[in-house]
């Protein structure tokens with residue numbers, strides 16, 4: 001570290017540290033975001049999807065379920081329909097906007113609940129080891145032998161279609177990846193000398209977990225979540241595409257793809273736009289997650 | 304005045320079970336094998352030996368940072384070997400540790416303020432404001448300043464980090480500090496500064512040190528008594544001056560002759576150690592040092608040496624049995 005010489009005028013010799021002390025968190029967050037082009041792009045995409053998901057009903061130019069057979073399969077930019085209409089004459093743009101709330105709810109709810117359950121179980125398995133570890137990891141291993149989407153599909157088929165059930169089945173299949181990642185992180189962390197140093201200091205056990213282990217899990221969990229949100233959105237789309245999950249006529253990007261697949265050669269816009277929406281959203285979440293990982297690591301700060 | 308014992312280690316053992324293969328029987332690494340010694344209040348007790356001889360294991364077992372196989376640890380008249388996590392936790396206010404690698408032993412996600420106030424907080428000492436004041440005080444004592452409070456460990460040099468590690472241990476004003484090679488990860492130019500800081504803190508806070516090191520020069524400079532370890536066993540224990548001027552055990556003699564001569568008129572017979580340190584997995588029969596010992600006798604190959612007291616100078620070697 002650079003040692004600035006102390007001047008006789010009494011000027012603060014460590015301006016950087018004083019600056020950090022005064023600057024509010026959100027301000028330094030914004031300052032750092034503006035420095036990263038990919039971070040901004042990800043952030044704007046997420047803001048956009050959030051806006052559409054929350055304000056969809058007021059933004060959408062048409063009623064997403066209003067069928068008008070005389071106007072079916074109109075190509076983009078015709079007759080006031082920016083992205084065209086589908087086989088029932090419904091406005092694709094309006095359906096996309098309404099569908100974004102489904103993706104939003106699925107992505108956030110699944111990450112939240114799968115993350116909470118998986119992190120807790122991974123923490124218990126990794127920190128306390130013993131029989132809890134054996135049982136939890138056995139379940140994880142068994143579940144891992146099924147492909148993720150197949151597992152979701154089977155659970156969803158058993159439970160029945162619908163938004164709530166698809167979230168439950170995604171959480172049911174999704175927590176294992178959190179448990180695995182968190183467990184291996186905790187296993188590595190508990191061998192770290194600073195955890196030994198905490199014990200030597202006299203920190204109570206639960207405080208070691210909450211104050212020293214959990215904060216060191218944020219970065220891997222956030223990175224994982226940014227990848228998982230995309231996986232969940234795509235999984236929902238796949239399940240809905242296969243006819244489970246969110247049922248028509250409620251618009252979701254997945255079932256829009258499913259309904260449009262029969263027109264893939266005659267009306268390309270039916271599946272292209274929901275596809276693009278899925279890709280852009282997944283990309284945005286990943287870009288933002290990457291940027292967040294860099295910011296959350298104090299060792300990388302200032303670089 | 305009779306010295307008052309602060310810490311007594313009795314027959315400390317730590318064996319690691321090692322599985323070498325599916326059908327092989329379990330093997331044991333005797334990392335620490337029957338070590339006993341006493342540390343008196345206010346002194347600096349040195350523990351020396353080659354790397355891998357069990358110094359760190361001993362230090363960590365004393366602080367119950369590592370479960371031991373058997374033995375007793377008497378601290379201020381109480382055997383702490385079997386205490387629960389919570390009881391031990393409260394006792395830790397009086398016994399602290401300084402780690403070898405100051406970077407690994409500080410949580411990278413915590414500021415210096417958080418690192419230094421935590422010991423006070425978890426032991427319920429002072430109010431929040433007073434803790435901040437104490438942290439600033441101790442920072443200045445170890446040669447850093449208030450401006451460093453909101454920095455993270457990675458922003459410091461190795462020497463500064465070790466000062467923070469020392470501050471974290473001293474802020475509780477403990478009775479005992481076990482320092483496990485506190486300067487061996489540092490630049491040679493920084494080492495003496497940190498050693499001097501440790502000496503100053505010992506005077507100001509009446510600390511007792513167990514100083515673990517493989518650097519004999521440093522050990523001679525700061526310790527009052529020294530225990531020499533070889534393959535998990537204590538082979539010699541005496542006043543520092545006696546060890547350095549009149550070593551008894553052939554291993555100690557060999558170890559000392561490997562140190563560069565500091566005074567030109569100081570004469571030395573060079574003893575070169577033959578071979579490598581044997582694997583602790585299969586320690587030699589009899590005296591574990593016999594394959595490398597220049598004075599090896601018949602008895603050394605079959606029988607474990609007795610511990611012989613030569614008057615304030617203890618040595619485990621057949622040469623001194625009558």
Ligand SMILES: Nc1ncnc2c1ncn2[C@@H]1O[C@H](COP(=O)(O)OP(=O)(O)O)[C@@H](O)[C@H]1O
Nearest residue numbers: 319332334353354355356357358359360361583
């Ligand atoms: N977790 C472990 N499992 C097996 N053997 C170990 C373990 N930790 C240390 N050892 C062995 O115990 C011996 C003593 O190690 P240590 O106390 O670290 O030595 P020192 O600090 O003197 O260098 C070494 O031979 C080492 O290989």
Ligand SMILES: [Mg+2]
Nearest residue numbers: 358359360484
């Ligand atoms: Mg060591």
